[in-house]
Amino acid sequence: MMTNLFLDIEAGMVDWARAQFALTAIYHWLFVPLTLGLAVIMGIMETCYYRTGKVFWRDAAQFWQRLFGINFAMGVATGIILEFEFGTNWSNYSWFVGDIFGAPLAIEGIVAFFMESTFVAVMYFGWKKVSRGFHLASTWLTGLGATISAWWILVANAWMQHPVGCEFNPDTMRNEMVSFWEVAFSPFAVGKFCHTVTSAWIIGAVFTVAVGCWYLLKKRETKLAVESIKIGAIVGLIASLLAGATGHLSGEQVAEAQPMKLAAMEALYNGGTDQSLTVVAWVNPFKQPDYANEEEAPLRIAMPYALSVMATRDIHGYVPGVNDLIKGYTTPDGRTEPSYAEKMERGKKAIAALAAYRKGENKEANAQFLKENMKYFGYGYARNADELVPFIPINFWAFRIMVGFGCLFILFFAVVLFFIYRKDITQPRWLQKVAVALLPFAYIASESGWLVAEFGRQPWTIQDMLPTWASVSNLPTSSVATTFIIFLVLFTTMLVVEISIMLKQIKRGPEYSATE
Numbered sequence: 001m002m003t004n005l006f007l008d009i010e011a012g013m014v015d016w017a018r019a020q021f022a023l024t025a026i027y028h029w030l031f032v033p034l035t036l037g038l039a040v041i042m043g044i045m046e047t048c049y050y051r052t053g054k055v056f057w058r059d060a061a062q063f064w065q066r067l068f069g070i071n072f073a074m075g076v077a078t079g080i081i082l083e084f085e086f087g088t089n090w091s092n093y094s095w096f097v098g099d100i101f102g103a104p105l106a107i108e109g110i111v112a113f114f115m116e117s118t119f120v121a122v123m124y125f126g127w128k129k130v131s132r133g134f135h136l137a138s139t140w141l142t143g144l145g146a147t148i149s150a151w152w153i154l155v156a157n158a159w160m161q162h163p164v165g166c167e168f169n170p171d172t173m174r175n176e177m178v179s180f181w182e183v184a185f186s187p188f189a190v191g192k193f194c195h196t197v198t199s200a201w202i203i204g205a206v207f208t209v210a211v212g213c214w215y216l217l218k219k220r221e222t223k224l225a226v227e228s229i230k231i232g233a234i235v236g237l238i239a240s241l242l243a244g245a246t247g248h249l250s251g252e253q254v255a256e257a258q259p260m261k262l263a264a265m266e267a268l269y270n271g272g273t274d275q276s277l278t279v280v281a282w283v284n285p286f287k288q289p290d291y292a293n294e295e296e297a298p299l300r301i302a303m304p305y306a307l308s309v310m311a312t313r314d315i316h317g318y319v320p321g322v323n324d325l326i327k328g329y330t331t332p333d334g335r336t337e338p339s340y341a342e343k344m345e346r347g348k349k350a351i352a353a354l355a356a357y358r359k360g361e362n363k364e365a366n367a368q369f370l371k372e373n374m375k376y377f378g379y380g381y382a383r384n385a386d387e388l389v390p391f392i393p394i395n396f397w398a399f400r401i402m403v404g405f406g407c408l409f410i411l412f413f414a415v416v417l418f419f420i421y422r423k424d425i426t427q428p429r430w431l432q433k434v435a436v437a438l439l440p441f442a443y444i445a446s447e448s449g450w451l452v453a454e455f456g457r458q459p460w461t462i463q464d465m466l467p468t469w470a471s472v473s474n475l476p477t478s479s480v481a482t483t484f485i486i487f488l489v490l491f492t493t494m495l496v497v498e499i500s501i502m503l504k505q506i507k508r509g510p511e512y513s514a515t516e
Contacts, residue, residue: 012477014469017089020484022454024082026447027491031075031498033446036150036197037204037235038068039143044231050136055513058127060224061139063510064208065123067502072120072146074498078491089480093461093471100166100177101156104184108152116145150200151193158189160462161453162257168374170357170367175465191253192453195246198239199446202409205236206435206442209416211506213435216426221509229435230420237413243406248310254456255311255319258463260388261456263322264395266307267297271321273332277306280400285393291322297396322392326385340385346373347380378465387467390458398451405445412438 042064049057083105086094094101122130122138130138159165165182166175177183209232215225255262263271267283269291281297283289289297308317318331328339338346350373357366370377382388416435419425457463461471 013475013480014472016477016480016484017472018468020089020480020487021082021085023484023487023491024078024085025450025454027495028075028078028082029447029450030443030495031071031078032150033200033203033443034071034207035068035075035146036143036200037202037207038064038071039146039204040201040235041204041208041228041231042068043140043143044235045227046136046139050132056223059510059512060227062127063224064228065139066505069120069124070498070501070505072116074494077494081487089473089475090461090471091473093466095174096466096471097163097166097175097462099174100159100163100183103177103180104152104155104159108149112145112149112152116142116149119145147197150197154193154196155184155186155189157453158186158192159183160460161192161457162186162188162253163462163465164188168370168377170354170370173358188253188257191246191249195243195250196449198242198246199449201239202236202243202406203442203446205232205239205413206409206439208232209236209413210436210439213432214506215509217429217432217436222426224510226420226425229416229425233413233416233420236409237417240406240410240413244410247403247406251310252313258456259320260322260325260390261395261452262311263320263325264390264392264456265399265452267392267396268307268319268321269294269296269323271319271324271329273308273316273318274305275307275311275317275319276302276304277310278302281396283393283396285397287393288389289392291389291392322389326389340379340382340388343376343379344382344385346376347378347382349380350374350377351380375464378460378462378467378470381467381470382459387459390456394455395452398448398455402445402448402452405441405448409438409442409445 042061045057045064046061048054049061086101119138119141122135123142126135126138163175164186165177165179167178168174169176183189209229212225212229212232215221216229251262254265262268266278267281267289268275268278269289278297279301281300281302283297305315307319309315311317311319318333320329320337325337326340328337328342330336350370353366353369353373357363357370379388412434415431416425419428419431425431459467459469461468
């Protein structure tokens with residue numbers, strides 16, 4: 001199936017399938033991080049109510065829970081469509097790795113989603129029906145369910161970035177799981193989960209501070225605003241620092257498992273030892289650079305040795321560039337990496353061995369050859385090495401947008417906390433306006449992180465194993481293009497509706513209780 005089916009697929013199908021999945025994922029991720037972030041905010045506020053018994057905290061928790069609920073519903077709708085697209089547009093992919101990829105998604109649906117659905121009902125409708133302790137537990141378990149849901153989805157994504165715990169079965173033509181624990185708790189999955197969730201907390205914190213500052217600008221709901229800003233800023237500062245630490249861990253893992261992604265992020269054309277980390281350089285955002293003939297990006301400002309330290313924990317560590325990966329290289333400690341030409345040749349031989357095995361020719365020898373060269377299998381579908389280099393400008397600039405705003409948010413939350421505890425947060429209108437203005441940039445930073453993660457992996461749907469053009473369904477391009485347009489209109493409408501409802505709820509403000 002995998003050896004020749006994709007040859008009959010229309011050329012435009014790959015681009016439209018990728019565009020549709022990217023569209024759905026981008027819209028979905030507009031809703032998910034706020035869900036994860038507000039889960040922490042509303043949990044803390046209800047904990048304050050549980051500890052103090054003050055009605056104010058219950059009213060505050062209910063206010064943020066209403067905003068959480070609106071956003072939660074939109075996230076569920078887009079998430080369901082996203083998972084269906086694997087079967088409709090990426091059937092070759094689903095066939096090839098469904099035994100592995102489907103497991104975490106099934107667990108996410110059976111365990112995490114049902115957990116969220118159960119306790120979210122208690123959270124919204126159980127205020128006067130269950131004890132304060134049980135209701136508090138339901139609120140935290142709703143957030144925990146959303147976080148566990150994110151865990152299993154990120155396990156699936158991490159496996160695509162760094163496939164482990166599996167073996168290819170030539171009889172079934174599928175990759176089959178041999179170690180569930182290796183898939184579920186791989187270092188790549190743990191690192192991706194920690195970085196993604198902490199970045200989601202940042203969005204929840206920025207949103208909370210922005211809403212609080214909007215109330216201060218309007219000179220209303222002052223107590224709610226100040227307490228919300230305080231909680232949001234504390235959560236945001238902690239989350240920003242954690243995101244920086246987990247981001248460094250992710251950088252190390254990318255350097256080891258996806259060196260081409262790291263080279264694209266840095267616009268590093270020719271690597272070596274003692275590599276500096278690029279702060280900024282001129283990389284044309286609309287054109288793939290001529291990496292074969294350029295020494296480095298022009299107008300480059302860099303931090304000496306920092307890339308070697310990030311990638312290898314060694315100030316003199318070797319970091320390969322784009323050309324090194326294409327041509328092959330040998331590290332100072334003697335480790336040799338074959339060229340892309342050699343990998344492509346081995347991949348083509350592996351594909352041929354699979355075809356011969358399927359015909360019953362010398363099955364034992366072909367099975368052994370396939371096992372030894374399976375890590376190059378995906379390279380056999382490439383026509384030239386340039387097809388295996390991701391689009392460098394997107395990776396380069398998206399990475400800097402993510403890191404730049406991450407550093408800005410650390411400073412922002414620190415300044416907000418300074419005014420909360422040392423000055424008067426109700427006075428500096430410039431800071432309140434900055435807080436409101438920063439809200440969309442939190443989303444831009446978060447989406448940029450996903451652009452790096454996914455564009456940096458291209459052209460692979462599964463790193464080094466299966467490229468996009470061997471993964472798609474054999475469908476008419478027109479049908480996918482049509483559904484792309486439908487989804488674009490649908491998701492945009494949903495986003496407009498959500499923003500409209502959220503703004504109405506924020507303008508309406510909390511519903512204060514007169515008595516306990």
